[in-house]
């Protein structure tokens with residue numbers, strides 16, 4: 179029995195594939211390479227000694243998905259494949275709904291009539307919007323997400339809840355806070371395709387001289403230093419949470435289950451703290467200037483992680499400093515690869 183990992187060559191997907199293989203799962207990857215490169219497969223192989231079966235196609239092509247499911251005995255799916263750029267989703271909402279929802283629906287159409295009962299979904303803390311109270315726990319009321327991207331995640335969760343109940347399946351909805359860092363081997367990480375939207379990749383490219391200056395969006399938030407606060411979780415810790423969530427779902431005995439977990443560290447860090455942390459961890463300078471707030475950004479978000487700790491026996495253990503070091507090591511690896 180194998181685990182189907184969609185988007186398995188992407189940022190979080192590839193780190194999860196490594197953890198799955200190291201936990202003795204057989205992995206089948208489907209990825210259309212729209213936001214990554216096949217080269218990541220080599221990294222997975224170097225780290226684990228295993229080269230997982232890889233199918234390069236878009237999940238909207240249901241007939242190709244059918245062929246994969248006919249060819250392999252699949253026990254569970256971890257579904258990462260999705261567009262994820264918040265700003266882009268505002269410019270191309272229909273592309274986001276089409277890609278993120280059709281791929282999910284194709285998977286569920288296939289699974290509902292097959293004996294594939296376990297499904298892990300990449301969701302996001304964006305489903306909470308700006309929560310009224312911190313920390314955010316799983317019962318914190320959901321608000322309309324600010325972006326079309328966020329709405330695809332919210333809709334995906336609703337679709338999966340209906341799927342679990344109507345078709346007696348087991349689903350786990352994992353709400354990520356802000357993933358950062360790269361594998362300690364520096365053999366896999368987030369590939370820089372275009373100008374980064376996220377804070378840590380932008381900091382890293384500024385330190386490397388690829389970007390002239392980091393813009394810090396907003397100096398007037400009601401926080402201690404005036405910059406916005408997020409919960410930055412190390413990507414390998416996040417990947418390990420997927421393995422824990424998968425094992426729980428697989429071993430769950432009754433035929434229907436809806437699990438929901440916040441995956442963060444439980445600690446909020448401001449933008450300035452992350453910039454200073456990166457400089458200290460890596461002994462480099464990051465040039466920055468303050469700019470107005472970015473549209474759609476919230477002030478503060480950090481997780482209550484006690485449910486995942488209690489039920490999955492999982493806890494993020496890597497410090498912000500350690501995670502930021504791996505980001506820089508990955509940058510060095512990319513530079514040596516390009517030179």
Ligand code: UDP
Nearest residue numbers: 375376377380393394395406408449472475
């Ligand atoms: N941010 C910033 N400059 C950048 C990118 C991000 O100041 O170039 C800020 C952003 O406004 C937010 C925080 O960093 O307060 C985290 O942003 P990111 O896009 O990484 O994650 P998200 O907005 O999804 O939490």
